[in-house]
Amino acid sequence: MSNGKKIIPGAYVKLSFEAKTEEGEIADSTKQRIKKNDEYEEIDVPIVVKIGEREVFFDDFLLDLEEGKEYDIKVPPEKAYGKRDPKRIETIPIKKLRSLTGERKFSVGQILYDSEGRYYGKIIYVGSRDITIDRNHPLAGKNILVHLKIHKVVLPSDPAPERLRMILERYLGEELTNKVKIDLGDRELEITFPTDILMRMSIRDLVRTVYLPRKTMAEEILRELSLDKVKFVEAFSLVEMPKIQASSIAPSTPVPEEGKEMGEIAPSEERESETEKKEAVNA
Template sequence: MSEVAVIGPGSRVVMHFSIKLADGSAADSTKVHGKPARLTIGDGNLTKNFEDCLLGLKAGDNEEFTLQPEDAFGKPLPENIYHIERARFSSDTPAEVGAIIAFSQPDGREVPGIVREITGDVVTIDFNHPLAGQQVTFAVEILSVEAS
C-alpha cells in the first residue's frame, strides 16, 4: 500500500481556497473561477502563518483556519499612506474614492493603491494590502499533494 503524501516543506499543493471576513462575506475564492491554486510550500506565495496551517494536511482534507490580522495580511501601516497632488492624476486615471490604481515604481513594478480620500487638491492613497487589519478565515479543500 502506498503512503499518502502530506503537506510539508517543499510540497507541491493543488487546492481550492476561499477567504472570508469576520462578517462572513467572501473576499476571494478560487471556486468562483473554477481554477484551483497551485503552489509550493515555502515559495513565498503564501504567508508563513497560512502555510503553517496547511502542514500535515493531505488530499481530500477540508479545513478552515481563522487568522488574526497580524497572522494574515498584517496591520495597516501609516507609512503606506501617501498624499499626492490631485493634478498628478489624468482623465484616463481619475482620482475617485474607492478606485484602485496601479502606480509604477522606479524598478518598473506596479503597486496597487486605493484612493481613500480627496480633500481639495490632495488625494490620499493607501498602499496597505486591502485585507490588512482584517481577521480572516481561510477555507481550504486540498485536491492533491506531491511531496518534495
C-alpha cells in the same frame, strides 16, 4: 487512520480554497465564473502551489495538513493582509500620482493600481493640488477565515513524472496539461502542444497560456528534475472545418443551370434582352 501524504516544505500541493473576512466578505477564492450556454456558472478551479514560496498568504498554515482532507483555518492580520498602519495614509501631489498610476481623473473611494497592476491604495480625499490615499490594503487589520481542501500532495522525494505533472499544472492548468504530449528522458524533456489546441486559441490566449509561462516553467523543471534541456514543440497544421451542406445555401442564392457558369446569360435571356433593346429604339 488516513494514509494520505502530509505536507512538508518543498512539496507541491493541489488545493481549493475560499477566504473570507469574519463579516463574510470574500477575500480570495479558487472559484471562477464562466459563461456557458449564455449563462454564468461558478466552478472551482484548483491551483498548484509550492510550499515555502508563499504563493498563498496562508502558506505557513499548510504544513502537516493531509492529502484528501478539508480544513478551516483562521489567519491573523499580520499573516494575511497586514495590520492597519496610520503611517500608510499619505498625501501625494496629483501630478506625481498621475505618473505613478497612469490615471488622469480621481475621485473619493477610487481604488488605484500602479503601472504594473499592483494594488496602490484607496483615495480618501481629493484636493485641488493633492490627494490623500490610504495605502493600507482594504482587508488590513482583519482576520481571514480560510476553508480549504487538499486534493493532492507531491513530495520532493516522489518520482519525477509526478513532480513534472504538478509543475505543468502549476503553469498550464489541469485541462491543458492533460492534452500536451510529454516525452521525459534521462536528461531531456520534450513538451508538445497539439494542433487542435493551438489552432483554436486566440492570439491573446496563446500568448498568455502557452508563451508567457514557458521560461519560468522551464527553469523550474530543469531545477526540480535536474535535467539538461527542456524543449517545447508547437504542432501547427490546418484544422479541418465542417463542410457546408447544400441545404445550408440561402434560398436567395442563384444556382447556375447545368452547363452555365454563374453570371453567364442564357441564350433565351440574350434574345429577350435584344428584343427589349429594339423596342426601346423603335419607341
